[in-house]
Amino acid sequence: KKAEPKAAWRTSPAMPLSDDDFQRRVEVLMKWLRKNGAKFPKVEMSRYADEGRDLRSTQPIKANEEIIYVPRKCIIEVQQGKECKIGRAVRNEAKGWVSGHTYLAIRMLTERDLGSKSFFAPWFSVLPTDYRAQGMPQYWSEEMKKEIAHTKTLAKANAVKASIEEMWGRISKVKAVRKSKWTIEDFAWARYTVLTRTFGVDMNGKEATVMVPLADMANHEFDRPSRWKYDDKKRGFVVKVVRDLGVGANLTDTYGSKGNDSFLPFYGFCIENNEFNQGRFSLPRQNINGVKVSFLSKLAVSRCAYEAEEDKVKHIDATSDTDASGSKRGGKELFSFVRALCLNEEEYRRVARLSLKNKTEHPVSVLNEIRALNQIKSAANRAIAKFETSIEEDEAILSDLTKAPKFSWYRNAVLARVGEKRTLQFYVNLADTMVRLLEQPSMKAVQSTKAYSLLRSADRCTEWGYYANKYFDKVVAPLVKKSEK
Template structure:
């Protein structure tokens, strides 16, 4: 049973919860429960900003490599504990196989939320009651701002997967039928937005770690964390200095914008390296070399790509497909490796087709990128959901525009004599330069050498 009764005088809790606003009572019970159970976070306190944003701040300046959070194993809600619970045993006995491991913890949360004497009550009480910021709950009011964005399909797919998981559980496990579908969804969202992957005594598992899960995301992490078998608990340590009263952040890792948005309900400003967009390639049936190209493509005639605006593996796969689409009969007869550039003519053809595909993707968005940038500059929004929608769609358009520029600049450079490349080559520290070094410069140099021969 969770001891949630509060002693009258707890001066050591005042600093930890004094800025928690309407959440002060709930967070006081959480802090009391954590401390009584052996958790330690003496340099941190909780701060309330609004209903959708809470944070962890420092009471004092914290140096690098300082342990700021310790949570013993008994206060970590792990997947193994969920499987060993009453509802976990019932699901396992039913024979149902979970499609997602997060569902174990979600089901356990549903069980414990309905238990007024649950050991986990102080922790469950601070979890958000609703997730208005999650795209899976968006109505047409918000979805209209996402027209053209792949995040709409992501949210639809996520809803379908959640429904299938819930229906699968209740079809095999009568004990879970007492919990409503939306309760299960609440549990899954609580898990995905707070989960830690841990290795405990040589076993890999997932866990919900109170207090540590309150740190918000920042691309540049300020902490590192993991389970310590020696200390029998979760340990979080700083990786840089943090000043007094500063917010202290964790990092959820590098992810494309759609994952931040659909999985966590927020977006990252200026996420240039990891923004991505959907680009479709299509082999038309009236192509004179349709059969041969289809064979080169492994039977595929339509492909969907989701690259970032940089020259990496995804971009190379993208160009490989479009090189195949643009190949001539003579080039196909030579059995080339389209993963590599094969000729100036073919590269130009591929870039023309890629530009057309990007333009087609752009037409799916009603608003222009200029409109999005203007909205972001004026910073006037209905609410944070509206802003996240615009940041999401703007990032996709920026990626598409980057590829359009790559196609145009690439064709211009491919048309230049080799002796002019030293003057016209893109600057070294640009995202276009790796493509130039890997593809354009070698092709033009090879053509020049062949001409001289």
């Protein structure tokens, strides 16, 4: 029998959404948008589950056609949260930094308290009312959370929950907030509503975080057909498509180049084959050869790649793409740090003279790269050893739809943990293959090895075939050729 989630937070929405009147509420929302100047002649909103909504085309759409326009008056902005009565009180009285998402949540709750008198009432009436139904691990029971033990997914879910609780602790002491009678459950509902449906735009030359009705109902797809922006001239949010679409097309957006460790705690779902899944590598903070590397602690790790420190251990997260960084969440920061970690005295003197800000972004030497690969392999193996199930066992579970039904919390748990394991295993395999090739005296010797033949014959449409060959071409081949001279 499948365990039922026992929520630490229980939402208490003021405007519950029933199955019977969903369509009526959608019609009221569409009427409200049109009345206030919004345009979406070929778009409809549909419901596919208790708390699931999406956007569909009602007519054929041509590439570059504008499909949605929402005027600024219908948009909720951070500044509105700061300028409303409770927002002003928070700005004046709260101790410490208060996030933009919190001000958006304040604005949401202020409007929600007005009920049907709120200008935004038609929009609020179709928003999710219970985030337990969204499948986020923050609402899982402790027994359910065991399925994602030792994952960065669980760590991130706990961090999101803790962040919301911390921010609530900061603003709940403000007199106006206490007077509002809001609870942590109310605030959590508002924060999750904000978390799952904000857009980062450029508005009049300034970065802004906004919430946009209708456009916020688009589901995720990496290969989305839509593009959006805030149009200063039109004074509104516009959505266009980049390719021709037929009737009934799902008008998706992308929620970013994220792994399942982000999708699950932020949105409550996982992608079946997600190339942006990351593994977490726990590494020493000091050079393994005792070399005092002056720039080691200064090496930047992108916020997207994530970085944390615990005592003598540094955690770096990376996807299988060893050449990508930043928003692509790749392994460039991982290799840059580990190369510095493995420098010997001679290598350090050489790279220290470089004018580059990141002195180990590029390969240093054959021997340094071998040491770096072995260090990464060891970290990956340590992480894999913590899991109670193997990749093969997880894949067997996923292949049985009766055991792990599509979109179930259990399937999402397995997808999250196996995604991390696959990425860690990628680096183990990468080290095993590339160390063999780096140990060869020449490119001719490299090309005669079985490891090289297997690498070059790998399907380039797979993560291994594409990213491993990319690493060979950009790192291994140049190092071996240089060592020949």
